[in-house]
Amino acid sequence: MRPPTRQIKLPQGALKSPNTRTPDRPCPRQFSYRHSRQFLAAHQGSPRPQLPFLYPSGQHLSHGQLQRLFSISVNHKKFIKDTAKLSVRYSILIFLLTSCFSIASLGILSEQQERAFPSPHEWSLITRFRFRRGKWWQVPENNEEEGFPNWARVYSELDYTLKRLENPNKDGAGLMEQEEGGILVPGVGKAGFDLSAKSEEWRQGYYEVLIGMASAAERLDGWVTDKWRRYIWSPEFVPSVTNKRPKAVLPGMPEVPDEEHRVPPAEAPETFYLKIITSKGFTTYQRLSAALGYADWLSFRKLPDSAEEMYRWAMDIAIAGLPTPEPSKVIDPETGILSASAPKEAITPNIIYAATNLATFFAEQRRLTSALPIFISVLRARLGADEVHIRTIQTQKDSSLIGTVLSLLKEPDYPPVPPSGDEPLLRKESDRCEEAALKNYIGEILFATAGSSPAQRKQGLSWVRDAVSTSKLAQSLDPIRTNDDIRKKCEQCEEVGLEAWGKIMTYLAAEAREKRDAATNGGLRSLLWKIRGTKGLEEEVESLEGEEEGVTMRLNKLRRKMLKEEYEDLDRKYARTFVF
Template identity: 35%
Template sequence: MRPRPILRRLLGPRSSGKKTHLPFFRTFVHHSPLRVRPSSRPRLPFLTIPVTGRNTQKFGVLFYVAFMAFGAVSWAVQQENLEREYPTPHSWSYRTRIYFRNARSLRDVKDSAPNWEKIMEIAESVVKRLEDPTIDGQGVRDASHDCPPGTKDITAKDENWRRGYFESMMLYASAAQMMHGWMRDKTRDIMFPPEVIIGPSNPRPKPIRPGQASAPREEDCEYVYPAADDIYMRIVCTEGFTVRQKMEAALAHASWLEYCQLPGPASIMYERAVDLALEGDRASTHPLTNPTETKSWAIKELSSPSSHPPSANLFTSLTALATFQARSGNVSSALPILISLLQARKALPNPPPSPTVRHQQQNITKTVINLLKPPSYPPPPPDGTQPPVRDAKELCEEAALHLHIGEILYSTRTESREEGLAWTRDAVDISEEQLRNLGPEASQAARPAKETCRACLSAGLDNWTIMVGRLAEEERRRKETGLVGQVVGKSAGGWFGGLWGSGVEEKEEDVDRWAAEEKVVQERRTRTAELLEEVEPPKSWLDLKAIFTV
């Protein structure tokens, strides 16, 4: 018998007419209890594939990219907000604009004291970049040899560039004022204020704060930053600035000299500011009463209604000069100037009627487009060569003159204290009325007027409180000593006080007069507290600008 193949026995008999598939062959260890399970195999670290490490590295890279993108977007939004708050000329390079915005934001910080050392460094770099012909100073030339060293001629530049250069120079000068006297220790490269430096110029140095570096010796230090006087003189002598810009620099320089207790140079700079205002005055006749010969800076009375009133620059410079003379004790010269200024302001023309502006509904598409567009540089302010109109701001300037006159009358003579108090009351009434007329929701154009009126109202209330407080204290002392009915005045204590009539007899019904007015002042303070605070109106949900405000 022929043996049958093993394969046939394994596969079985072939069925006819049907297609069959060969099964997969299996090894003999499949499903065998002798097979070693994977869980019992040894697990060695160097044999394991690092799948988890690759995922961590991938997520780390993604997180780093997302973090950098978020930081870039946040920085761009912050710079956009700074540009809207502190506009810069578009003709400047981008780095110069960033430096200038950052310096001004550091100056206006509210949470802590400004870091003037850093502001000084940034402002100095901005000025150097603007004066460098290879960066932003194309067309900038050196001034004539008669000007202070470093003075430039910027007449070839456009108006926006010149205005930004003026603002950067004024910021540079302000930082130099705050860094006045600071020196750098050459051995350690650290800046120190002048009051802690040990040397002959400072025989009694102040102690160093805990945690700071030790005090340096004067022979190891050197001055790094320029003096504020040099910067102000450069601004006044720069060719290309307007008369108002030069006048503002001269007034700031005079104020700095007065702070340094240099009344002589300060008086010269105040008078120079008036001369600059007169150079730009477009009046046909000289508005002053010959100041070169008589040194009388009072304004002439307008002979006819068609006479040209003084310019805004002349009002500003003469007010600063008069207040300086009053602070210096020269009241006989200051009071006529202030009275002539007040008369000239009362003769100013009234403002033209403002056109009625219809309130348009805010369009969300237009708002988004305005937010995406770069903000435009603001138009130039008035040059001050034209006379102002008698609007809310000028009325508050009149109130400030009332304050000055009232303070002089109150402090110079005893018998004119009530008259000075009356001038102060008028100043408070005028400034409060204008603030209420402006309203809480004043426009952006009315913000300077509101700030002027608010400052005048605050100073007027302070002066009124002090004046009435002193009179009430004297009233209480006289009431305690029983001196009611006697003569009160400059010569009240002398033998001939009543004979020459230089005193004022106090009556019985006037005993509690100043105590009652003290209560009136306190009630007035309570009533005007809302006017002295800056309250922001509620923002609408459609105000997309508030979303990007940092």
Template identity: 35%
Template sequence: MALPENMRQLQQRLALRRLLFQRLFRPPSSPHRPFTSNTSLASRSRPQLPFLSIPVTTRRRERYFTTKTRRWLRHEGSLFVRYNIALWGSLVCVAGIILVLNQERLEKEFPTPHEWSFITRMRVRGAKNADKHEGPKGKNWDEIIVSCKEALKRLEDPNKDGAGVRELINDEPLSIDGLGSVGKDVSDKSENWRRGYYETMMLLASSLERVDGWVKDRTRNIVCPPQMVVGPSNPRPEPMPPGAPSAPKEENCEPAYESAENTYLRILTTNGFNAKQRLDAALAYAYFLDYKKLPDAAERVYDWAISIATESADPSSPPPVDRRTLTINDQATPPSDNLLSALTAIATQKARAGDLSAALPMFISLLRARRSLPSTAPDGSAGETTATARSSWWLKLWELAKPPQYPPPPPDGTQPPWRSPKNLCEEAALHLYIGEILYSSQDKAQMREEGVAWTRDGVDLAEEQLRNLGKAGAADAREKCKECLTTGLENWSTMVKRLAKQEAEQRRKVEEGGGGGGSTFGAFWSQPKPQEVEARWAAEEKVVQERARRTSELLIDAAPSQSFAQSLLRA
């Protein structure tokens, strides 16, 4: 049925109006033409080419922060945050694992009391590690001293690790300029706490000894030894190390560290240390005063050390030592380990100072006292172990999982020792001291021969004990025996070389004096030539060389170095 004419015209008008509305309200970003995008004839798969679009002569404004853009930015931001958290979190975890493993390794090598806080233990372990291992420029003394001081501050702070540490209560409190009260009262703390506190103070004192006299340049904050400072008191300064700044001037310098004397006095006046600890501190303090050329002060400290060593003696028995000659009284009870150590140190100091007439009776008295000691331990045990059983990998892993145990306390030195391997090496050292003193007395040739004999006996005793200990013996005993054997071989070789040289000179003089003239029958009464009969000391010189070659395997540790993993798995 055909539509009327007016209806057909109305449909055309509506189509035209719809087309105009579409072009009017079409988004400005759509560059496509109507017949390609708005008609049903256009193919959806047809590519939209730029040259088919209507050219735009005017610049249109485009919105950037749309809903789609906002979603994209939110997605990119979340990815950035997640990747950074994962990356930096992984780095922090790896650094934490490395720190824990490193502290675990240091704890096995340098144990610290478990009741201390983690920061205090870390500082003490770092100081001990820096003291044992040297860097390219030597030991970092500043790191050791600063770490020890910070650890001691925490140990003496009641709010941190010093709960229960009190000030000394005396009628006249001891004090040092710049330090205030000298020592503390740590008697209420546990034995492990006190031992760690003592070791930290001794490490600080020994480090301050090494930097005694060092100065600091105020203008450049440089620390160096005094022999490198340029000034009137040092007209010929030593050169600075390669790569270091120029030497400081004397007018710009001030003392860099406090004296080690202050730390030693703090140890000696602290209440809570046992006799062995106070004696070791007193002897170290006396050595420091000898180094500072203060013999009177050193002698007073040595007397203080003898008082510490004899304070545990029985008052009803005779005095253990003659205070005039400093020799051990044979009628008294057996001397304690502290007394033997104190008298040995004093005799060594007298011999070093040249007072041989006073040192020789002391050494002989000490050797007689050590030989009279029992050959077995007081508890009937074998004493120091000479070998350790090899453990399996499973046991090593189990030991790795457990925290390292703090070592048990050593003896306090108030009881008489027994002839353990270490004390037998001490006897060998006394043989060497006596031999050196006898050889140094140039009065008679017989005294020099006796000195060589004493030295030879000391070498034999040190070698015998070192072979008995084996590779798995106690570390301190092996170290002492190796030191005695090395020193004994050097002394023995030096003595024999000098005697052989004197002997050769005497024989040469005899040959020159008896070479001219003589009776007809001189050939029948002449002595053999030097080439025919070898001299006595020249033959013994060869014996010394053979002994040094034979004992070289005992003096060199050929054990391979352990890796990081092996050190962690060490049982």
């Protein structure tokens, strides 16, 4: 048993040394001043362990310590090599897969564009690719950022295509200047090539490129760009004589360049129209459509004299293609009126097309006495042409697996070239809308020029009613009902007829009400009407107002239907990734 101990209390200050004093700065402990090689060495006088991190000189590493610090073990080296190999391998694999996916996506998109916008097979791959892109950008739904066709992009793609087509070292092999050395057009320069050595498909594709560039140039008229052609500014942002207070540019877009640095983004539209007209090898219809397109552009630019000259040039082009040595027996070139005694086989679709456009231009210029006989003669020629019934044959696609694969591997055929328009005119069921439009024109002109003649008013009203009935009947025909574009055109023709019919009834009803009010307001005229009786006036007003209300209801119903179809089409288009 351990003996008990007593607690001894020492006096204060007994454990302190009398000579102890505090140094100026603390002195490190003695065991930390040993050499680094003696840290782990045993020492009899070492009461405490020697730890390296307590040694102050450890902040300055020696050469050997640095080598040990950056030395890599064998396992670590092997791990780094394996990781590097796997990284390179997977990077190459991902790059190859991504590249293959991008090429496949581009090929699928290009194939879809080719089926939607076929191009001549004899063109090179790059030319066909840029041509399809130019066609593809013309669809508004394919421009997600703008929501409308980017005509600057369309012009750029087609311009690249045109340069390759006119380059003899690329796709323009065999393209020659005309024997006369080319036709010089004032303000445009040399225009027109000899395309006789080219195939019909090549010429049709060349025509589509020129027409597309003309349409894009019309939309880009007045726009400006710089020499780098990175940005383009619309006329509302460009200061000019007609726009002295231009709008501020949009945020993030550079300012409009100075006048000396401005460049038009496209050539003048007449450059491309005249190139088609003056080239040798195009069909009559192609040259005629280019001439009428240029005439419409001049009419839009408020140049009636130049436009009329161009419309008459188009008439001369159509007359030159008539299959008769005496074209004066078919049409009067001065007035544009078709002869009633002209043989059926001598009247061509081109002459009908040119005469209709000339009469429409006269009607827009309020030259009704010149337009009305042309419309009547054209309608007479259409109604007197031989009828032909074209059966609508729907091609059945092979939906089997083999048929689908073969259809994907087979290159789509280029569509047949449209007829030249120099063949005899035939009355087709799909052209009934054209007849309804002519009846609308004739009825409106007759009523507008009737004055106080009630007989001519009734005649004009009957023409408009007949036009509405014709367009309504045409929508039930198979060739029109199965074709959405032609059916919508007939609906628009019916809408125009109903609108004209409603305006005529509004005018007649207002005139009848004024007549009734004058008969009931008093005076000598009122006394005469009281003797005769005003019952007839009341019935006339009710009849005209009832017909006006009925026409208005039909017009509103038709517009609701057309608006619903338009919204459905937009929903279907924007539901797809790309629209063709």
